[in-house]
Amino acid sequence: MLISIFLKDFAMQEIVPNYHPLRYKDLPFSTSPVEEWKQLVSNFSQQAHPSAIIWNTIKFLEHESLTQIHNHLQVPVFAIGPLHKIKPSSYVSSHQVDTSCITWLDKQPPKSVVYISFGSLATMDAKVLTEMAWGLAKSNQRFLWALRPGLVCGLEWLELLPEGFVGETRERGLIVKWAPQKDVLAHFAVGGFWSHCGWNSCLESISSGVVMICQPFSVDQGVNARYMSYVWKIGLELEQVEREEIRRMIKRVMVDEEGEEMRVRVNGMKEMVKEAVGNSGSSQESLEGLVNFILSR
Template sequence: MPTTPVQPHVLLVATPFQSHVNPLMRLGRRLAAKGVLVTFTTALRSGIRLDENPDVDGFRVERLRGGGLWELDDPRFVDPGDMAHHLSSAGPAALEALIRREAEAGRPVTCVVANAFVPWALRVAADMGLPRAMLWIQSCAVLSVYYHYLHALAPFPEADDASGSLAIPGLPDLAIDEVRPLLIYNSSQDLWRQMLVADLGSIREKVSWVLVNTFDALEHETISALSQHVPVIPVGPLLEPESGEADGCIEWLDAQPPRSVVLVAFGSLVITGDEETTEIAEGLAGTERPFLWVLRDDNRALLSKDTLDSALTAATSCGRGKVVAWCRQARVLAHGAVGCFVTHCGWNSTSEALAAGVPVVACPRWSDQSMNAKFLVDVYRVGVRGPRPTPVTRESLRLSIEEVMGGPEAEGIGLRAASWKKRARAALADGGSTDNGVQTFVDQITKLAIDVPTWARLVGSGGGG
C-alpha cells in the first residue's frame, strides 16, 4: 500500500554554547519558512539566550530534559568539560525520550540535525533509524583542514616547526601559526579533540548531509574541493532575524553619524583580564570616535572593582562611548552607523561582519579564529590584524582602528567590505546559491517524511533500535 507524504519534521540538537545555539536556531527558522516543522532542543543552562518566539510558524523549542540531566542553574554546567562529560552520559536517554514523545504527539521526527561536539545525538538518531545531518558552524576551510588531517590526505607540519606550512586543495597556503590553535594540535587526551574525531572521523557514514554556515561565493573553491569527499551544502550566512524587539543599542546608534562607530565585541567566551580591560578602555577613549563596547557580565564579575570602575569611567567620560553587557550583534553590525568591528574572529562574528559589510580589526585568540583572521585580512581584504601579541595595548588598538577607518587603505577596505555584503545578500535571496542549497535539503527530507518511518514502530516497544 503506498505511503502518504506528510510534513517533514526536523529535530535540531545544539551544544549548549551560545555560539552553537544561535546558528542552529537560525537554520531552524530558515527551514520552517520553507514549510518544515522544526523542533529545537538543547540541555539549557543558565546564561543561554533562546528566542522561543521566532515569529516563524512551525518553529518550536523543547528543552532537553529527564534522563538525569542537570537543571539549568546547576553550577556544574559552568565547567565546559564537566558539562560535556555529563551530556555524553545523560543526553542520549533524554534525546530518545524526546523523539518518542514527538511521535506519540503525532509529530514523528524525520531527520535529526546536530551541531558538532554532540556525537551522542547522531548515535541516538542512528539507533532509531533516523536520517542525520550535521550543521558545521565554523568555516568550510576549517572543516576541510580537519577532514584532511583525520583522513591523512595532506602532510601536516609539526606544531613546533616555526617555518611549517600547510597546503590543502581549495585553500591558500596556511602558516603553522594559523593552524596550530586548531584542535588537531591538542593532546589526544583533550575531550574536545576526542569529540571532533568522533564527529568527523567517520562523517560519511554518520550523516547524509553536512550543512555549513557559509555561502558559495565566500568559499567557492574550498566547497568545491571538499565536496569531492563530503556532502557539503552551504546554508549561510545564518543571520538573526531583522525583525524583533530592538535593544537600547539601536536607539543610541540612531544618533551617531554614518560609519562612525567602532563596535568592540569578543564573543561569548573570551575573557579580558584587568590589564587588558583597562588598555581597551583607554585605547577606545583615545580614538576620538564613538564606540560601542560589549563587556559581558561574566567578564565583569572576574575583574577587580577598581579595574571595572576605572575602565567604565575612562570609556564613558569622553562622552562618545557606550558600554553594554549584551547586544544583538548582527543587528548592530547591520546598522549604518557602524564603521569598524574589533572582533575575536569567531566564525559567527566573521560571517556577520561580512554580511553587514563592516571592516574589521582582527584580534584572534584560539581555535579557528587565527584562520578566520587570515581570510578576513589576506583573502577578503576587509580589515587589518589587530594588536599582537595579546593582550592588547591602548596605543596598538588605537592605531589599528585608525588604519581601518582613516588610513590610506581605508577606502579600499570599505569598498571590498561593501562588496561582500552584496554577495551575501545575493546568496540569501530567492534563487540565490544558499536559498537553493536549503531548498535542496528540504526537498530531500520531504521525500523521507512518510506515514510510518522505520523508527516509529519502536514507540511503545521499549527498544532503541
C-alpha cells in the same frame, strides 16, 4: 628553556603546507598536545560516513573549500548561510539586551562608530583589557562597547575598566552589557567591528558591510581572522594587544584610506550576500536542494 620556547613560537608562525595563509598558530586547538590531535583525527575518521554536509556559509565565500569537501566525501554539500539572513528571527540571548544603544547610534554620524564585542564565551586577562581600553581612548574615535560581565574572571562590569577611562571617553562612547548585534551592525553609524571573529559574527559583519578588527581567542577564530584579513581583505588582524598598536589599528580602519578600500570590498560582498539569499540565489537553491534531499530519503 628560553631557546626551546623561541623555537616553538617560531614554528607556530610558519605557514601550514597547502593551507596558505594559515599558520600553525591559527589552527583550532593549536595549543593541544600532538597526541591529542592524532586521537581527535582518529576518532573523526571512525565516524559513520555522512549522507550530506550542511554548512552555514555562502558559496561565493568558500567555493574552493566546498568543492574539495564534495570531491573528497562524494556526498551533497549544502551551503545555506548566512542563517540569520535565510531565516531571520527575534533576538534570543542568555544575556539581557540593551536596546537603548540603538537610540544612541541614531545620533552619531555615518560610519563613525567602532562596535566592540567578543561574544558570550571569551575571557581575558585584566592587563589585556586595560591595553584595549587605553588604545581605544587614544584613538579618539566614537565607540559602542558591549562589555560583557565576567569578561575578566572575578570582576563584574565597569570595574573591569581602568580608572579614568569612563570619564575620558564619556562624550564619544557608550558602554552596555549586551547589544542587539545584528541591529547594531546594520546601523548606518557603525563603521567598524572589533571582534573575536566567531563565525556567526563574521557572517553578520559581511552581511552588513562592516569592516572588522580581528582579535581571535580560540577554536576556529584564528582561521576566520586570517581569512577576513588576508584572503577576503575586509579586516585587520590584531596580533599585538598593546595600546599604541590598537590606536593605530582603529585609525587604519576608521580614518585611513586603507579602511575605505576595505569598506568598498565588504560592501561588494554585502551585495553578493543579498543575491545569495534572494530568489534563485545560491543559498536559497541550496536550502531547497536540502529540503528535496531530505524528502527523498
